[in-house]
Amino acid sequence: MSQKLERRYSRWYQSVLLHSFTQFFIGVAAVVLLPCLLWWGGQFWQQWDEVRVTTVISNFLCFFVVFVFYKRFHHFPGAQSLFYVIPTIVLVYLLAFAALFFVRAGYSRPVLLLSLGLAVVCFFAGHFVRLRVRRLQLAVVPFGEQPSLRREADVDACTLAEPAFHGRRFDAVIADLRADLPAEWQTFLARCTLAHVPVYHVRQIRERLTGRIKIEHLSENEFGTLLPDPNYAFIKRVTELLLVLATLPLWLPLLLATAVLIRLESPGPALFVQQRVGQGGRLFNMYKLRSMYLASPGSGARFAGANDSRVTRVGRFIRRTRLDEVPQFFNVLKGDMSLIGPRPEQREFVAQFERQIPFYVYRHVVRPGITGWAQVRHGYAASADDTRIKIEHDFYYIKHFSFWLDLLVVYKTLQTMVTGFGAR
Known part of the structure; x- marks a missing residue:
């Protein structure tokens, strides 16, 4: 390759950076300045009172946060859908409204709402152009x-x-x-x-x-990249504790109401307790709402199949919507589990998979989760082959262990709860 081609690609690399900056400044003009022009007129900049300053700053911060989210999400597979972009925009602006309300700052609600609408239009247009033109x-x-x-x-x-x-x-x-x-x-x-x-x-x-890492031939360098960040692990743990405690008034009544329905439909306890393998290979008792009829003695551990006859009518609904996982918030409070991480398996299955799947035990380097990257990407695993694929997703999650990937898992989990993807 000649030096001429090197110079041409160097210019192309600079043009890529320039393209990102251009996107940012066009977005600022459309989402931050245009709402001010539409509401206050072309001379709005001549009068800067507290309301206008607060509104412009709020618009800019909202757009900046959404822009960063948009760029970071695109590093992960399956994150190019508008399902993840538009909810992010709405959530960021709702948080801005809440923050302005609690600090009692003066701002223009119409201008902020115009900014929200234009942000949706701009990111929708950019997403459409990227899919149609930029492959x-x-x-x-x-x-x-x-x-x-x-x-x-x-x-x-x-x-x-x-x-x-x-x-x-x-x-x-x-x-x-x-x-x-x-x-x-x-x-x-x-x-x-x-x-x-x-x-x-x-x-x-x-x-x-x-979104998967092949596990048959991991090298020593690849093992080094699979070490999760301990600083983020600590921040994540504290955040999850605060989040679970803050939402206790919401999920606890839902838990109790669902437990009553389970007891009304079939005999037996509403809560199902099962021993699972957690971080570091430690055993713990995982809680779930019972979704099946009581098993006969000596039936042993086995995967749930599609249209499993053991599942009750209430159980089928709570499995599809993932409401059967709500009691695991208590596991999060105890430190046995995380909100997001590899799904914990039964001890019998772990012993089997350790013999059949290379490096399987390494998935226990992080806390198991109520939901996770493998669950939202692959769904339910009903065999050793399915589990091998899920392990590859788990290793990807451990390697890219970060706030951005956790947030993407949250979005995909909400999508799963609506569609019922992967439920058995």
Whole structure:
């Protein structure tokens, strides 16, 4: 690759940064300034009283937060839907209204509402343009393991015949960096890096597109990336405790009412207690609302199947809406579980999976969760093969353990509660 091409890609890299800045400033003009022009007129800037200053600052902060969320969410697979963008906008503006109300600050409600509406329009338009126009262009090096990208709707992949782009612009190069690459291809990849064209190992791009980490051949370096951030783990624990306690008046009456319905439909206790394996392999008692008829003695542990005859009518509803998981808030308060994390399994299944699935035990490095990345991406696991796929999702969650991924899981969980995805 010539120095001319390096300079062209360096300019392209700068244009990408410029594009992000342009998006931001266009958004500021449309979401922050335009509502002021529409409500106060073209000379609004000549009179800056407390109401106008507070309103403009609030509009800007709301747009900035939503813009950051939008950019960060797009790093994760399955987060390109407007289902995650629009609720974020509404939630941020609702929090702004609440904050202004509690501090009793003067502001213009019509201008803030106009800003909310224009934010929805702008992000909707940007999302539509991105899906229709801006597809990810990937160049694939034809050696070693090849990525399977045919089913990806927002990706165009082209296998290179020789180490050159021939004037075509690509967003990244995909290569099997463990393959025995010829010298000219090694030089080509080095030139790509110098030209600010990202070079990804084939497993990295698969991970980014599928939200899974292959576990058959984890290296020592990959194990290092799977260590969760202890600082965020502490912040997450404190936040969850405060959140569960603050929402106690909401979920406790719901829990009690559902328990009454369970007792009315079938004999037996409303609460189901089962031993599960938690963080560090420790055993704990997990609480659920009973969704099945009482099992006969000696029936043993087994997966729930589709249309399982053991599930009651009330149980089918609470399993679909995940209301059977509400008692696990007590597990969160006790420290056995987290709101978000790998789903805890029964001891019998854990012993089986440790024999069948490589590195299975590593999923216990974080607290198990009421919901998690594997649950919202894959749904219910009813076999060892399904569990293997869920483990790959769990490893992805541990590697990308962060506030942004947790927030995305929350959104997807709400979507699951509405659609009933993955319920048995």
